[in-house]
Amino acid sequence: MTARIRSVNVGASRDGVGSRGRASAIDKQPVASVEVRDPGPKRGGLGSGVVGDDVVSRRHHGGSSQAVYAVAREELDHWGGVLERVLPDGQFGENLTTQGLDVDGAVVGERWRVGSALLEVTGPRIPCATFGAWMGERGWVRRFTERGRTGAYLAVVEPGTVSTGDVVEVLERPAHGIVVPRVFRALCGDLEAADEVLGARVLDAQHHAELERSVARRTP
Structure with a gap:
C-alpha cells in the first residue's frame, strides 16, 4: 500500500476539554489541506507548525521540533479494537493521520516529502493528563x-x-x-x-540537555 495522508486535522482552543476542565486544542477536526511552516521556539514563537491550528500549553507543545504531529491510522485501529469504540481520524490530537506508513518505525531524523512540504521526524509524543482526560479511558x-x-x-x-x-x-x-x-523509552527513564x-x-x-540532566539525576 502506498503511504498517504488519510486526514489532515486542526483544532481550536476551547474550554472543558483538558484535565480539570482546562482549555485545550486536542480536539482536531479534518480539513482538506493546510499550510505548514516552522513555528519557531516554544516560547515567543507561533505555536503550531500548522496554520490555523492552536497550541494552548506552549511549555509542553509546539515549537520547531514539535511543529506537526503524525499518527498512523493503523494505530488508531489497534486502540479502537482494544477499547471497543470507533476512534476517528484526529482522535489522538494528530495533525496528520497517515495510512500505509509505519510512523512508529520511523528513524529520528528521517525526512518525508508530503505535498509541497519537507518534514523531518524529531521524536515521540509524551502523553499527558489532557490526553487522558480527552480519551476518557481509565489508566489511559x-x-x-506501556504500548510505546x-x-x-x-x-x-x-x-x-x-x-x-x-x-x-x-x-x-x-x-x-x-x-x-x-x-x-529513553525519555521515560530507560x-x-x-x-x-x-x-x-x-x-x-x-531536549538533549533535558535528557542529560534526567540521566545525571538517576545515575549514582
Whole structure:
C-alpha cells in the first residue's frame, strides 16, 4: 500500500476539554489541506507548525521540533479494537493521520516529502493528563505509555501545503537506526536507551540537555 495522508486535522482552543476542565486544542477536526511552516521556539514563537491550528500549553507543545504531529491510522485501529469504540481520524490530537506508513518505525531524523512540504521526524509524543482526560479511558496514560507507539513529531524543513490524499515519500533515513519508540523509552527513564539516544545526538539541543540532566539525576 502506498503511504498517504488519510486526514489532515486542526483544532481550536476551547474550554472543558483538558484535565480539570482546562482549555485545550486536542480536539482536531479534518480539513482538506493546510499550510505548514516552522513555528519557531516554544516560547515567543507561533505555536503550531500548522496554520490555523492552536497550541494552548506552549511549555509542553509546539515549537520547531514539535511543529506537526503524525499518527498512523493503523494505530488508531489497534486502540479502537482494544477499547471497543470507533476512534476517528484526529482522535489522538494528530495533525496528520497517515495510512500505509509505519510512523512508529520511523528513524529520528528521517525526512518525508508530503505535498509541497519537507518534514523531518524529531521524536515521540509524551502523553499527558489532557490526553487522558480527552480519551476518557481509565489508566489511559499508563496504557498508552506501556504500548510505546506514540506517533511522531515532525519539524518543517521546507514550508508548503499538505492535503488529504498526498503521498508520503521517505527521502532520507539516518544510519544510526534509532526509531521513535526507542527515544520514547529513553525519555521515560530507560537508562540504556537514554545512553544510546544521547550518544547518537538525535535530539534537538533543548531536549538533549533535558535528557542529560534526567540521566545525571538517576545515575549514582
